[in-house]
Amino acid sequence: MIFTDLRFLVLFAACWGCFFTLPRSWRPSVLAFWGAVFYLTYAGTFLAAVLVLVGLVHSSGRRPLAWAAGTTTIALLAYFKLTLRASPLPATDTGPAAILIPLGFSYLAFELLHVVIERHRGRIQVLRLADLLAFAFFAPARIAGPIKRLPEFTAAVQAATLSGANVYAGVLRVLIGLAKKLLVADVLALTVAESSYVSTTRHAWTIVLAFSLQIYFDFSAYSDIAIGFARLMGIELPENFRWAYLASNIRDFWNRWHITLSHWVRDYVFMPTASALFQTRLRRWPPAIAAISYLLAFLIVGAWHGATGAFLVWGLYHGILLALFHFVRLKTPARIADHPLYRSRVAKGLAVAVTFACVTLGWVPFMLPLKEAQRLLGIMFGASR
Amino acid sequence: MRTRFTRRLAFAVLWLAVFDQFVPRLLRRVERERYEAGSVFRFENSDLFALGPLVSYLREHPQGNRRRVVFLGNSIIFGYGLAAAEAIPAQFQEQQPGTRVFNAAFNSAGLGSSYLIAKAIVEAVDGLVVLIGSPGTAHDMLPSLIPVEESDRRAFALRPPDRIERRLQSLAGVWRLYAYRYRLQAALFSTSTRQYVYLHKRDIVRRLVTPFTSPPPPPPTPWRPSDDRAVLRAPRSASPLDAEGRRQLRQNHQLLCQFADLARSHRKPAVFVQVVDVSVELSDSEAADFNAMFAPFAETVNIGLPPSLRIDTMHLTPQGAHAVAVALSRYDSEREIGRR
Numbered sequence: 001m002i003f004t005d006l007r008f009l010v011l012f013a014a015c016w017g018c019f020f021t022l023p024r025s026w027r028p029s030v031l032a033f034w035g036a037v038f039y040l041t042y043a044g045t046f047l048a049a050v051l052v053l054v055g056l057v058h059s060s061g062r063r064p065l066a067w068a069a070g071t072t073t074i075a076l077l078a079y080f081k082l083t084l085r086a087s088p089l090p091a092t093d094t095g096p097a098a099i100l101i102p103l104g105f106s107y108l109a110f111e112l113l114h115v116v117i118e119r120h121r122g123r124i125q126v127l128r129l130a131d132l133l134a135f136a137f138f139a140p141a142r143i144a145g146p147i148k149r150l151p152e153f154t155a156a157v158q159a160a161t162l163s164g165a166n167v168y169a170g171v172l173r174v175l176i177g178l179a180k181k182l183l184v185a186d187v188l189a190l191t192v193a194e195s196s197y198v199s200t201t202r203h204a205w206t207i208v209l210a211f212s213l214q215i216y217f218d219f220s221a222y223s224d225i226a227i228g229f230a231r232l233m234g235i236e237l238p239e240n241f242r243w244a245y246l247a248s249n250i251r252d253f254w255n256r257w258h259i260t261l262s263h264w265v266r267d268y269v270f271m272p273t274a275s276a277l278f279q280t281r282l283r284r285w286p287p288a289i290a291a292i293s294y295l296l297a298f299l300i301v302g303a304w305h306g307a308t309g310a311f312l313v314w315g316l317y318h319g320i321l322l323a324l325f326h327f328v329r330l331k332t333p334a335r336i337a338d339h340p341l342y343r344s345r346v347a348k349g350l351a352v353a354v355t356f357a358c359v360t361l362g363w364v365p366f367m368l369p370l371k372e373a374q375r376l377l378g379i380m381f382g383a384s385r
Numbered sequence: 386m387r388t389r390f391t392r393r394l395a396f397a398v399l400w401l402a403v404f405d406q407f408v409p410r411l412l413r414r415v416e417r418e419r420y421e422a423g424s425v426f427r428f429e430n431s432d433l434f435a436l437g438p439l440v441s442y443l444r445e446h447p448q449g450n451r452r453r454v455v456f457l458g459n460s461i462i463f464g465y466g467l468a469a470a471e472a473i474p475a476q477f478q479e480q481q482p483g484t485r486v487f488n489a490a491f492n493s494a495g496l497g498s499s500y501l502i503a504k505a506i507v508e509a510v511d512g513l514v515v516l517i518g519s520p521g522t523a524h525d526m527l528p529s530l531i532p533v534e535e536s537d538r539r540a541f542a543l544r545p546p547d548r549i550e551r552r553l554q555s556l557a558g559v560w561r562l563y564a565y566r567y568r569l570q571a572a573l574f575s576t577s578t579r580q581y582v583y584l585h586k587r588d589i590v591r592r593l594v595t596p597f598t599s600p601p602p603p604p605p606t607p608w609r610p611s612d613d614r615a616v617l618r619a620p621r622s623a624s625p626l627d628a629e630g631r632r633q634l635r636q637n638h639q640l641l642c643q644f645a646d647l648a649r650s651h652r653k654p655a656v657f658v659q660v661v662d663v664s665v666e667l668s669d670s671e672a673a674d675f676n677a678m679f680a681p682f683a684e685t686v687n688i689g690l691p692p693s694l695r696i697d698t699m700h701l702t703p704q705g706a707h708a709v710a711v712a713l714s715r716y717d718s719e720r721e722i723g724r725r
Contacts, residue, residue: 006550164391183579
């Protein structure tokens, strides 16, 4: 894990020192410089490519250049996803040689696309190169998110103050993240590794349950550590997880799981798709518009995790669940929805359990290639051994 | 508010600084208990986490309180599918109570790995038992776990350790809890904390949900030694090997001869074990030539086992491991593998 690498800690300490000792107006440049050094250390071969991409995004004020920046970012993301088939989980093997894909490129690509789109929409009026570089290279969030938004990040950098409360909260958050990763997720990973010789139904369910917990603890740990390191600098990053497995429905789940990604997809895929579809004849069937928008949005979420059939199936599965939930909610009569039993704790508990079961089942194609996932599902439901 | 946070941070730092003074003493105690006592040692779940700490301990303490024999090899020696106490090395230790046996084998280990591990600890052990017949490869992680010479690193095409990170870690060694973190875990659990939690998860959960007074779980089902025996034979050559024969043998089995040279140069007896039909590197005549060439410091033995002592085409049942351990123990009593 890069976060526990002493090299990362030394770089971070140097960045932290400069950040608070140099004038406030230099802060973006400080973050950009040390971020670039961090990138050079861990993914040096890709630094030039990322710099060119950031330069392209910076010059995307005019429409043709915005298109060029956007398509180049998407093309590069697709290229890396298709050729390298990176794992959705951050690499556990540290060291420069272990990284073959530009570090955290999936996150970087979505952040840069956000800048291009918001600039095109006129919500980002002034774009300073130093701010953009600081945003793109901010080391704590470069490994596994959260996916930041430029205006909020720039404001947070300027407002950052050195305080005991920030340092304490940051250290605590980093320690919580490390404990989640090293003591829980990594132990669960050993049970998940048993999937290669799974034979009984009970064993298969245990492994899937272990993966469901592992991916939550692993991913949320990386977010915790990133948020903690940023907090040490007084910078508040957006939260990425909020007790996701206590969600009472699938939409609630996506408001608690990888929040920054689901918000990105909502703002830049779901809403524009739905708006565009409302301009067509489909406007007479809003549920169909919602279904199509959900399916498209979650196919993109699946592809973002990895360009494999398994991830696409996982994305499609969640798209279908969301569309179904949307439809059921629309069609639930008010007398049922307002019934005390419907709103009781028992019903809520049941809803949490059903949502967890649906999400956990969905992890099967996420954790294994399609053929192996099929085999595991077969064993889980006693169909084949 | 600010003072409270600063006070908490200061307290945490102070507590760590005080605790740090006791770390070396704690480490000495738990390492002595782990590596010198009679408990079974192996890389649990075939995880190499404890290799670095074991090698560090042995290099720092070249003299143990008993004769030390290290078993090296792949899953056959590791004891795939067997409890640690059922594997060949543990059963050998049972046969030879005056010997401290280390099972330093792991699944899919190549002969290169065994060679590099042996090279790192040869000064601190009295004898080596090495399973041969596996490919001459070495595990890619070894240079970051144990001392590996540059020439060996190149010969086995291993990735060099991350020098900058290593240097930084040595600088951070002033914080002893950090410097000894792997050694402490290995000495306390014989593996990493995560492997320990994984391997004992049921016990841990049981302890959490039931009172401590509840009876311990029943011991694993006992097994009885089989009537089937392992046959051990050391091929012998009637005539001494000529120069051409030596050259030929070295050319065909370069790594094995290098291994034998290592044992001979350090005057540490090594037994190279071949399991007939399973893990064979030398033909009978080659083994005889090899034995003639490297006697008395290195010898190849062939062990034959009936199929009833195997769980599959390769791995042994507890009875099979017992039979091999008994055969090796008898051989040891005659030939004295590193007897002091």
